[in-house]
Amino acid sequence: QKEVEQNSGPLSVPEGAIASLNCTYSDRVSQSFFWYRQYSGKSPELIMSIYSNGDKEDGRFTAQLNKASQYVSLLIRDSQPSDSATYLCAVSSGSARQLTFGSGTQLTVLP
Amino acid sequence: EPEVTQTPSHQVTQMGQEVILRCVPISNHLYFYWYRQILGQKVEFLVSFYNNEISEKSEIFDDQFSVERPDGSNFTLKIRSTKLEDSAMYFCASSEGLGVPGYGYTFGSGTRLTVV
Numbered sequence: 001q002k003e004v005e006q007n008s009g010p011l012s013v014p015e016g017a018i019a020s021l022n023c024t025y026s027d028r029v030s031q032s033f034f035w036y037r038q039y040s041g042k043s044p045e046l047i048m049s050i051y052s053n054g055d056k057e058d059g060r061f062t063a064q065l066n067k068a069s070q071y072v073s074l075l076i077r078d079s080q081p082s083d084s085a086t087y088l089c090a091v092s093s094g095s096a097r098q099l100t101f102g103s104g105t106q107l108t109v110l111p
Numbered sequence: 112e113p114e115v116t117q118t119p120s121h122q123v124t125q126m127g128q129e130v131i132l133r134c135v136p137i138s139n140h141l142y143f144y145w146y147r148q149i150l151g152q153k154v155e156f157l158v159s160f161y162n163n164e165i166s167e168k169s170e171i172f173d174d175q176f177s178v179e180r181p182d183g184s185n186f187t188l189k190i191r192s193t194k195l196e197d198s199a200m201y202f203c204a205s206s207e208g209l210g211v212p213g214y215g216y217t218f219g220s221g222t223r224l225t226v227v
Contacts, residue, residue: 034215043202043218044154088154096142096159096167097206099216103153 002027006102019076021105023089035074036088079109113137115219123225132188132222134203142206143186147199193226
């Protein structure tokens with residue numbers, strides 16, 4: 001059974017701070033890793049994808065991958081109230097690269 | 112920006128009835144997926160579809176479910192005899208290709224299915 005685990009939160013950070021979101025996965029043959037943002041009642045929206053060990057930066061977002069530790073993280077710098085949402089970690093595997101999602105971490109950025 | 116379009120946005124049906132959820136994937140995408148999310152729970156994979164056939168399916172995708180690409184643009188999920196526990200948000204997604212760097216899914220806005 002493939003598992004993706006996230007701290008459910010809620011995580012609260014003040015505006016302008018760094019938010020750190022973590023995720024672990026169980027399937028060692030997982031190939032690609034994604035962070036999605038989901039607002040209540042809406043569909044997941046892709047923020048970042050990462051495939052190789054190390055860091056990947058895109059604007060205020062940095063994804064970090066450590067395959068040896070089976071660990072993925074997302075850092076959000078200069079957090080804004082509009083970043084308040086549930087952040088979903090997803091891992092792809094299988095011939096069709098289907099995604100296994102974590103339960104999500106609810107982030108609140110306080111003005 | 113290209114979108115995955117889903118209709119209807121909300122469907123209410125009586126238990127035991129058949130429903131068809133419709134999706135129009137992004138036109139140059141090759142892989143199509145259905146996921147569902149029961150309220151307050153994880154997003155769960157149902158089925159993937161490539162080259163006009165199912166490529167992977169989960170344990171959830173039992174005989175009451177079927178998928179079809181009836182023409183060059185639509186991708187449908189049929190639930191033959193709905194149960195109360197089928198109530199969920201159903202998301203369609205498409206992907207350009209598995210080997211494309213930076214491939215990611217694009218999700219549709221979802222269909223909220225309520226079985227009463």
